[in-house]
Amino acid sequence: xxxxxxxxxxxxxxxxxxxxxxxxxxxxxxxxxxxxxxxxxxxxxxxxxxxxxxxxxxxxxxxxxxxxxxxxxxxxxxxxxxxxxxxxxxxxxxxxxxxxxxxxxxxxxxxxxxxxxxxxxxxxxxxxxxxxxxxxxxxxxxxxxxxxxxxxxxxxxxxxxxxxxxxxxxxxxxxxxxxxxxxxxxxxxxxxxxxxxxxxxxxxxxxxxxxxxxxxxxxxxxxxxxxxxxxxxxxxxxxxxxxxxxxxxxxxxxxxxxxxxxxxxxxxxxxxxxxxxxxxxxxxxxxxxxxxxxxxxxxxxxxxxxxxxxxxxxxxxxxxxxxxxxxxxxxxxxxxxxxxxxxxxxxxxxxxxxxxxxxxxxxxxxxxxxxxxxxxxx
Amino acid sequence: xxxxxxxxxxxxxxxxxxxxxxxxxxxxxxxxxxxxxxxxxxxxxxxxxxxxxxxxxxxxxxxxxxxxxxxxxxxxxxxxxxxxxxxxxxxxxxxxxxxxxxxxxxxxxxxxxxxxxxxxxxxxxxxxxxxxxxxxxxxxxxxxxxxxxxxxxxxxxxxxxxxxxxxxxxxxxxxxxxxxxxxxxxxxxxxxxxxxxxxxxxxxxxxxxxxxxxxxx
Numbered sequence: 246x247x248x249x250x251x252x253x254x255x256x257x258x259x260x261x262x263x264x265x266x267x268x269x270x271x272x273x274x275x276x277x278x279x280x281x282x283x284x285x286x287x288x289x290x291x292x293x294x295x296x297x298x299x300x301x302x303x304x305x306x307x308x309x310x311x312x313x314x315x316x317x318x319x320x321x322x323x324x325x326x327x328x329x330x331x332x333x334x335x336x337x338x339x340x341x342x343x344x345x346x347x348x349x350x351x352x353x354x355x356x357x358x359x360x361x362x363x364x365x366x367x368x369x370x371x372x373x374x375x376x377x378x379x380x381x382x383x384x385x386x387x388x389x390x391x392x393x394x395x396x397x398x399x400x401x402x403x404x405x406x407x408x409x410x411x412x413x414x415x416x417x418x419x420x421x422x423x424x425x426x427x428x429x430x431x432x433x434x435x436x437x438x439x440x441x442x443x444x445x446x447x448x449x450x451x452x453x454x455x456x457x458x459x460x461x462x463x464x465x466x467x468x469x470x471x472x473x474x475x476x477x478x479x480x481x482x483x484x485x486x487x488x489x490x491x492x493x494x495x496x497x498x499x500x501x502x503x504x505x506x507x508x509x510x511x512x513x514x515x516x517x518x519x520x521x522x523x524x525x526x527x528x529x530x531x532x533x534x535x536x537x538x539x540x541x542x543x544x545x546x547x548x549x550x551x552x553x554x555x556x557x558x559x560x561x562x563x564x565x566x567x568x569x570x571x572x573x574x575x576x577x578x579x580x581x582x583x584x585x586x587x588x589x590x591x592x593x594x595x596x597x598x599x600x601x602x603x604x605x606x607x608x609x610x611x612x613x614x615x616x617x618x619x620x621x622x623x
Numbered sequence: 624x625x626x627x628x629x630x631x632x633x634x635x636x637x638x639x640x641x642x643x644x645x646x647x648x649x650x651x652x653x654x655x656x657x658x659x660x661x662x663x664x665x666x667x668x669x670x671x672x673x674x675x676x677x678x679x680x681x682x683x684x685x686x687x688x689x690x691x692x693x694x695x696x697x698x699x700x701x702x703x704x705x706x707x708x709x710x711x712x713x714x715x716x717x718x719x720x721x722x723x724x725x726x727x728x729x730x731x732x733x734x735x736x737x738x739x740x741x742x743x744x745x746x747x748x749x750x751x752x753x754x755x756x757x758x759x760x761x762x763x764x765x766x767x768x769x770x771x772x773x774x775x776x777x778x779x780x781x782x783x784x785x786x787x788x789x790x791x792x793x794x795x796x797x798x799x800x801x802x803x804x805x806x807x808x809x810x811x812x813x814x815x816x817x818x819x820x821x822x823x824x825x826x827x828x829x830x831x832x833x834x835x836x837x838x839x840x
Binding site for chain 2: 282283286288290291292295322325326329331448449453454455456457458462465466467468469473474475476477478480481482483484485486489490491492493494553554555556563565567569580581583585589590593594622623
């Protein structure tokens with residue numbers, strides 16, 4: 246049969262954003278794919294060169310609307326490396342709480358979008374209901390609903406508000422109970438199982454070579470996690486292990502990638518509960534903004550020749566910032582900011598994993614990698 | 624949680640730096656950084672551009688560096704020492720496919736407090752400096768690390784570094800019909816309101832039009 250190219254996107258429910266997947270089909274079988282990105286390229290790296298170090302945080306929030314907090318934190322750690330700032334321990338705990346709550350919210354957004362992708366429509370409203378609880382908690386910290394601008398170079402914007410710990414514990418525990426409802430909704434749905442099992446196999450070593458990381462690789466039966474392999478923040482002081490999924494012999498399929506994110510949400514919820522118990526000074530103590538317990542003094546200039554980088558475990562894999570100091574205003578602005586987006590590397594790889602499967606499997610495979618186009622195009 | 628001890632990390636990093644320094648045109652050292660509450664050891668390498676390909680192969684085969692994280696191109700038009708710089712960030716992850724026993728996959732759970740040898744996770748930062756040239760070029764490592772493929776595409780697209788031997792080079796973030804030679808992260812391209820303190824001088828934007836003359840690209 247004649248082969249032909251079909252364009253899926255830029256407006257297509259499979260894309261979860263604005264990009265095009267060009268597929269070459271032979272009948273119903275995919276024989277080749279080619280992703281086209283860049284539809285919402287905003288030039289964040291260029292804009293950062295004319296902003297000073299504190300102003301950049303807000304741009305990093307907007308790299309991914311579903312996971313704003315992890316991105317601004319990824320930037321802040323690199324900026325702290327550049328400026329040589331030591332962060333108070335209490336601030337690190339608050340950051341950990343903020344990042345893990347955001348990770349839950351991001352995974353819930355993914356789950357809510359992935360369900361409808363493959364015929365489980367009621368999942369969307371269920372997941373957004375719980376996501377709203379996480380957003381409320383994050384709003385208490387950051388002040389706004391989606392883009393928090395929460396971390397500061399040297400600490401955090403605000404301490405945990407009074408009563409936050411009580412509400413957070415209550416909501417996280419409620420969420421952990423509701424996880425069982427999701428599992429009933431997904432794991433017992435025949436449509437979901439038929440469409441997600443046995444498609445989109447990926448192997449661990451191959452993924453690492455292709456630059457794929459995060460939940461996608463842990464689904465293939467390895468426990469590589471930036472938080473434990475290249476420890477940062479206070480993760481090493483808490484009692485937890487990265488979630489690992491037992492994949493099949495052929496590798497991780499879409500179902501494994503769904504399972505790993507469920508386990509990661511449990512993990513994150515437990516991390517939040519532990520951090521609230523262990524936070525130095527107690528979760529109910531409140532410090533005014535700017536108190537040295539939550540915000541260390543940081544220089545505003547980075548001299549020429551300095552650079553800072555940091556690998557960070559984002560909700561979708563390993564994100565990274567590399568910042569070179571010595572820009573305008575005698576180093577008040579960075580000379581160059583480079584952003585590593587996990588999905589920019591993962592989308593081309595995911596597109597290649599579809600080869601050999603049917604056209605109807607494409608939404609299931611693509612969705613299972615959790616694409617986010619805001620960070621991809623930057 | 625079990626993490627890699629600082630001693631193991633620094634020893635592994637020193638070992639790799641020492642071994643790399645023996646190669647032609649390679650200078651390696653260990654950079655100790657304190658981030659927040661943790662100490663990190665980064666193997667920092669300077670490579671001559673003509674030795675890059677051999678170094679990359681050695682990294683992959685002898686040092687088991689298996690993960691290409693990011694490639695950054697930097698344009699230094701005003702610097703006297705360099706005009707272009709290419710910075711590679713690699714990780715050594717030590718990830719292997721999980722073992723299969725009696726037809727069942729056994730998840731590969733690494734105890735990071737006990738890793739040794741080639742399994743110790745490491746960070747690498749490699750820098751290649753190019754002089755004053757209009758066509759900066761460096762050997763591609765696309766076939767060694769598949770993850771370098773789109774990183775190289777992006778670096779060419781935005782900064783204009785040519786990767787010799789890269790197959791399928793094309794625009795990925797800029798529009799496909801961008802003029803040849805247009806690479807927006809080169810420093811001669813300024814943002815539209817580059818010399819403008821927008822926020823303070825002209826918050827409402829009333830004054831923008833006349834002052835645009837000569838500033839708009």
